[in-house]
Amino acid sequence: MKHSESKFASDKLALLRSKYRVQVLPDWGFENPDGSGAWRQGTWSKTELDKLQNATTLLADLMGGARKFTKNLGSVTVKKSEMGTHGGEALIHEISFSSKGSFSAWTVIHEMAHAWDANNDWKCSVALERYTGGYTSKFFSLIRKLFGKSDCGISSDEEKPGRRGRLRGCNAAGYFYGDQPSGSNWNFNRREDFAEAVAMYVGWGTNNELSAWAEARIKRYLLKNGASHKNFGVDNWADYAEYFYPPGGDYTRTKRWKFVNDLIHGKVEVDA
Secondary structure, X not given: OOHHHHHHHHHHHHHHHHHHOEEEOOOOEEOOOOOOXXXXXXXXXXXXXXXXXXXXXXXXXXXXXXXXXXXXHOOEEEEEEOOOOOOEEEEOOEEXXXXXXXXXXXXXXXXXXXXXXXXXOOHHHHHHHHXXXXXXXXXXXXXXXXXXXOOOOOOOOOOOOOOOOOOOOOOOOOEEOOOOOOOOOOOOOHHHHHHHHHHHHHHOOOOOOOHHHHHHHHHHHHOOEEEEEOOOEEEEHHHHHHHHOOHHHOHHXXXXXXXXXXXXXXOOOOOO
């Protein structure tokens, strides 16, 4: 953050804090608490603060406003951290973005969905798992792998087309997802499922910053096996279509879209 942008940043932080109870921890400012010394630009940018506010407003508006947003997530502290290859992480009342690069609106919504889930003792993702007909069992996952019914290795994916652990139960968590998520891999579990389902709901057919990515996640399964996608690499897309491509390519026809829609509109109760 440049010194010339400090007034903008202060106003943005105040708005996020007062309206949405989102507290951004700045890593920019003068070296000394008294306002002296050299100015540290930190890792945040003006564009990122705009992106954070826009995504927060987008999710809050879909939920029914700022009051409903704060009820669902509680207070949330947002910061930049060193986290290896991860772009973002979330716990109850805390979201971290990687200090090594920027983040997307999709990542903001994804991590906020995790914070929502965490604020409800992770019961949102449990409810999604149940609603979609899924279950988690490392025992049955191991059986599937041992009998060659998986698209991964016994203890990891193989990072090559057709072997990335996208099928049900073929992941580290032993998560047998129900219905049709927008995608899956070795790290997929019910918590990641909920976060991605919320991001897909926010983006699907709504003409916002998440919409193009949401559409691309579905349309990749129309590609032929071995085709290369500019964002998702190479995989056996056609083989996976039956697991991830919804009827008519319409994500609103999935149980995940309906679950998030019902949850947001109070038709599904998740007690903290």
